[in-house]
Amino acid sequence: MKEARDAAEHSREMRRNGRKAAPVTLAERRIAPAADPALRARIEALAPWFHNMDLGGIRTAPDHFLGDYPAAKFARFADALPADLEGRSVLDIGCNAGFYALEMKRRRAGRVLAIDPDERYLAQARLAAEVLDVPDIEFRRLDVYDVGALGERFDLVIFMGVLYHLRHPLLALDLIHAHVADDLLLFQSMQRGSREVAPVAADYPFGETEHFFESSYPKLHFVEREYAHDWTNWWVPNRACSEAMLRAAGFAIETHAEEEVYLCRRTKRPYAERGAGPVYPARKDDA
Numbered sequence: 399m400k401e402a403r404d405a406a407e408h409s410r411e412m413r414r415n416g417r418k419a420a421p422v423t424l425a426e427r428r429i430a431p432a433a434d435p436a437l438r439a440r441i442e443a444l445a446p447w448f449h450n451m452d453l454g455g456i457r458t459a460p461d462h463f464l465g466d467y468p469a470a471k472f473a474r475f476a477d478a479l480p481a482d483l484e485g486r487s488v489l490d491i492g493c494n495a496g497f498y499a500l501e502m503k504r505r506r507a508g509r510v511l512a513i514d515p516d517e518r519y520l521a522q523a524r525l526a527a528e529v530l531d532v533p534d535i536e537f538r539r540l541d542v543y544d545v546g547a548l549g550e551r552f553d554l555v556i557f558m559g560v561l562y563h564l565r566h567p568l569l570a571l572d573l574i575h576a577h578v579a580d581d582l583l584l585f586q587s588m589q590r591g592s593r594e595v596a597p598v599a600a601d602y603p604f605g606e607t608e609h610f611f612e613s614s615y616p617k618l619h620f621v622e623r624e625y626a627h628d629w630t631n632w633w634v635p636n637r638a639c640s641e642a643m644l645r646a647a648g649f650a651i652e653t654h655a656e657e658e659v660y661l662c663r664r665t666k667r668p669y670a671e672r673g674a675g676p677v678y679p680a681r682k683d684d685a
């Protein structure tokens with residue numbers, strides 16, 4: 399789009415004049431001239447937006463309940479990621495309107511595949527990529543449970559804000575480990591309960607039950623009905639549980655990058671030699 403090209407030209411001009419362009423994220427760009435009514439109509443037709451982005455001078459979610467989301471959150475952990483992803487492949491699972499996929503492209507990632515089961519979010523992401531003039535991200539309708547169908551591994555897998563929306567959260571982490579993660583995993587979950595992390599022994603006798611009452615023991619809270627008016631919230635971990643689930647799925651935590659965000663490296667899954675891994679339920683027709 400013209401407005402996005404104007405912003406890129408402005409940045410080049412600043413560099414030509416020996417001035418460094420302000421370090422803004424794609425989503426923070428203020429793009430002149432005044433917003434195009436046809437673009438506004440396209441943005442509104444895809445509302446509501448969860449990602450607040452600046453598309454041609456139009457904010458997609460200006461009244462977001464979390465503020466300028468996710469740009470404000472990203473600003474708190476952006477430094478934990480490699481500044482230059484030149485040529486590295488990225489899979490963004492649950493990409494929504496594509497904020498993180500776009501940011502990874504800005505860091506010169508190579509292949510970027512962004513998946514989400516929701517067609518409306520994918521349409522938002524395609525529009526954002528078009529307006530911000532980032533043509534080479536592949537957006538595909540796919541569920542995290544189906545990542546095995548990709549047949550491809552990625553240098554960086556982004557799994558942000560999806561875990562607590564799943565009925566089978568550990569299965570999702572197992573599938574990511576088994577099929578698509580090659581090296582780094584960027585993970586975030588809503589967390590509730592204690593922020594403390596209790597030391598957990600390797601084993602306990604059957605009669606020992608006290609530790610289950612500790613609020614800092616790993617706990618995954620089950621939401622039978624709704625939380626935050628959202629029936630898609632199913633399991634909400636406390637901090638100890640987020641960390642324990644990541645380790646149990648074979649992701650070593652390298653950086654606790656933000657309160658809810660972890661940068662992990664794929665490693666050997668505990669108990670792998672005993673066969674524990676993702677389950678694939680048998681059906682009558684499979685026999």
Ligand SMILES: C[S@@+](CC[C@H](N)C(=O)[O-])C[C@H]1O[C@@H](n2cnc3c(N)ncnc32)[C@H](O)[C@@H]1O
Pocket residue numbers: 448468491492493494495497513514515516519540541542543557558559560563564
């Ligand atoms: C809270 S938003 C998080 C969006 C983005 N990853 C972020 O962190 O800003 C949750 C996203 O997960 C997607 N999602 C929900 N269930 C999913 C599933 N089973 N597999 C993949 N994505 C899913 C939703 O469609 C939505 O885009």
